[in-house]
Amino acid sequence: MAREMGLKGARRAELQETLDQLVIEGRLFEGRRGHYALADRKSGYVPGRFSATTGGYGFVAPTRDIPNIEGDLFIPPDATADAMHGDRVLVEIVRVKPDGRAEGKVRSILHREQSLVVGRFHFSPHGCRVEPHDERVKGEIEIEPGKELPPASFYGERLGKVNPPRVSKPSELDGLIVTVAIHEFPSRYRLARGRVIEVLGREDDFGVDVEVMIRRYHIPYRFSEEALEQAKAIPEEIPEAEIVRRRDFRELPIVTIDGETARDFDDAVLVDHNDDGSWSLQVHIADVSHYVRPGSALDRDARQRGTSVYFPDRAVPMLPAALSTGICSLNPGVDRLVMSALLTLGPQGELRKADFCRGVIRSAARMTYTKVFRILEGDEELRAEYRELTPGFERMRDLAKLLMAKRRKRGAIDLDLPEPEIVFDDQDRMIGVKRSERNIAHRLIEELMLAANEAVAAHLLAARRELLHRVHESPSPKSLAELEQVARSFGHSLGLELRERTIQRSRKRRDGSKPLREVRLSADSGLDSRDLQRFVDHIEGRPEQRILSFRLLRSMKQARYSEINKGHFALAAKAYTHFTSPIRRYPDLVVHRALGAWLDGADGPSTEELAAIADHASMTERRAVDAERALMDWKKAKFMEQRMGDEFEAMVTSVAEPGMWVELVDLFVEGFVPVESIEGERFGYRENLRAMVGRRTGRKYGLGDRVQVRVDRIEWDRLRPELTCLGPWKPGKPA
Structure with a gap:
């Protein structure tokens, strides 16, 4: 190629650098003898991210849609090419089934994601190894002789209250959780090799579980020095010159409504019921785009993180605290800059008009879901304390009910499934799991935010502006x-x-x-x-x-971000976007920039830029969900370890040949009953019944059945209790 183009020296090197970057991005495939091919469906090559499984096989999530192919690509165990979990790979499609499922073969590894691995250190005078905490990372990691102790600079920086032990010799690391930097990646014939760079502590030490999940899922948790300096340089007071450029809402009774432990307040609301029966809804969202400029260090860090990650006892924020809980957060009684959606809705909640502007507000109160719920339920003491705001809460409830009914009428799917919540004592020790509370206060905020998000999407589409869509097929x-x-x-x-x-x-x-x-x-x-x-x-x-x-x-299917509008199936919305949480979600910040560009008559983000952001933001969202879920499962497994031998009532939630999956009724904990651990007789799986059936008596255990189970052990590789089924549940049995 260089010869045909007449390129030499620096120009030839520049061409090679460009080709290498296109290979890393998955746009080109590098073949033999320096030949390149387009990595698209027509050429049979598809770029994507590899997800390993404990069974040795894996899946690749393509970075873009592939015609006539449904879901991720299946990669058999002998076709992974030594790819590790999370690696960006180029896959050759070798087979497509009639139902759209496809099988592939990894042809090259574009980028290694697992350069850092967290695991348990095993000391031996003949050679030390680290056993990865993530069971999807195959094989142990050999520690290079003399590289067992971490550099001193890696001690100390933690997200929470973790104080790792100081070690002076390799034998003191035995059994501790460490982070390893891989220098040589594994192959079919050899283990990976690396060095210890960080000691996290003992597995049972407080906070180590969170530190492990942050590193296991490669969640960025250190802000760059440049980003911290930029955040520090932002004034705590808003200049008067900026306030006069904006619409002033400071005298209105606008409030935030969030959870008890929330510290970053993205949104504030106000609802009025007009004399003609129409409704006025104001949704004011923190104007993060005013402080985080495209291409800045703050922007680079926020884009890399993609989202804040919330664990039961702490969070990894997308933005430094000076912004997330400071100047951007809509704290009560202080002036804050906002992007405002001003909606006029008809008597039945139908959108009549939508205006958007930059504004300034002063939140009248920091309300919680619990307080608003109690006010709406008639708590006289709270209604007296918030007498001036109570009519506003009632209007919010009434409008939310109209919006909810309108969405359901058009076909929006409302499952409203409860989420697990960890219960801690005053010493931060886990003492149980409960279903998180959801009431009308939660629902009313959700409905008002949904209305604002839809209105922004519809407006930018009508204005022929490029935007980041939230799509659900x-x-x-x-x-x-x-x-x-x-x-x-x-x-x-x-x-x-x-x-x-x-x-x-x-x-x-x-x-x-x-x-x-x-x-x-x-x-x-x-x-x-x-x-x-x-x-x-x-x-x-x-x-x-x-x-x-x-x-x-x-x-x-999973909802995701896209530069192309494909509608939102579950919401029954023709167009939808995320606008209401720019402190904790990067896509919302991008949508703010698109709306701001429209307000200024300027150019917004390009389609190409939005496509790259959509792919990365979808990945970071999945990463955050996976990390939060894994941490929850770990804490539940640790809790159940203390209940070994105890018996519980459980409900069968799934059945397959290996056994039954059940949920402990009072604990919101899921466990597995192997088929050989069903007592009484030999059982076998009947597919036509979706049940386990006794081969002697015909006794059946199927979906929804209540059973008595005993905790036998914890499957640490799957973070779940393994149980024995003692028989059908009978009220009055001990639990």
Whole structure:
């Protein structure tokens, strides 16, 4: 190529650097003898991120949509090319099945993500090794002789109250959790090699679990010095010259409503009911874009993080505290800059007009969900304390109910599933797990934010502005067919017509090859979100509601960010975006910039820039969710370790050949019952019943059944308790 273009010296080196960067980005594939090819579907090569599993196989999430291919690409164990979990790879598509699922082979590793690995140190005079904490990282890591002790500069910096032990010789590291920098990556014939760069402490030390998850999921937690200097240089007071440029809302009774432990306040609201029956909704969002300029050190750090990450006892913020809990946070009684959405809605909540502007507010009160709920429930003491604000809360509730009804009428799916919440004592020790409380105060803020987000998306689209969309595509026919089968086992239906035919199992079972009912569904299921919401309404209040709601959630695709508008299936919205949380979500900051560019008559972000941001933001969102979930599972596993041998009531939530998955009814803890741990007789899985069936008596354990279980051990590689099923649950049994 250089010869054809007549490039020599520095120009030739520049060409090589550009080609190398395009390979890293997954746009080109480097073949043999210096040949390059476009990495697209037509060439058979697709870039993506590799996700390893404990079974040796993996999946690759493509960085862009691939026509006629559904979901991630399956990578067999012998086709991973020694890729590690999280690596960016280039995959050759080798097979596409009729249902759109594809199988691939890793052809090259574009970027190694796992250069830092956290794990348990094992000392030996013959050579030290580190066992990775993440079971998806295969094999131990050999520690180079003389590289067992970390550099002194790596001691001390932690997110929370962790005080790691000081060590002076390698033997003192035995059993401690450390961070390793990999210098030589593993191959089929050798282990990875590296050096210890950080000592986190003992696994049971307070706060070590959070530090482990931060490093395991590669969450950036150190701000650059330049970003910290920029944050420090921002004045704590807003200049008068900036205030006069904006619309002044400081005299209005605008409030924030958040959780008890929240410290960063993105949004503030005000609702008025007009004489003609219409509604005026003001949603004021922290104007982070005023302080975080594109390309600045603050912007680079925020973009890299993508989102704040929230753990039960602390958070990893997207922005330094000087902004996130300081000048950007809509704290009460102080002037704050905002981007304002001023919506006029009809008597039934329909949007009539939307105006947007830069503003300044002074929050009248920092309210909590609990206080607002109690006020709305008639708490006389609180209603007296907030007598001037109480009518506003009632108007918010009334408008939220209208908006909720309007969304449900158009087909928005409302599962409202509870989330687990860790309970701590006053010494920060975990003492239990409970279902997090959700009440009308939570719902009213959600509805007002949804209305603002939709209005911003519709406005920017109408103005022909490029923006970052929040998209949610419809479920695949296959996932809906599986949900229909489960629903029918409880006597319900989504309304799907399933065409079935009998096929023969290709894999032998103990009792020989058995016929299996396989469901074939046409490409267009004919269902829309209204059908699914009717199903949700139908199962409400029934014993199987929780199981079927979770099954419905799992049948749907993940919402993500995109530069292309594809609508939002679950919200039944033609267009949707994220605008209301720029302190903790980078996409919201990008949308603020697009709206600000429209206000100024300037150019906003380009499509190419938005595409890159969308891919990265979707990845950081998944990373945060995975880290938060893994930390929650670890804490629950540690808690259940103290309950070894105890018996509990549990509900069967899933059944397959290996065994049953159950949820402990009072603890919000999930566990696994291996088929051989079901007492009484030998059991086997019956696919047509989706149940375990006793081979002697025919006793059946299926979805929704209540059973008595005993905690036997903790599966630390999967962070869950392993249980024995003692039999059907009978009220009055000890728990």
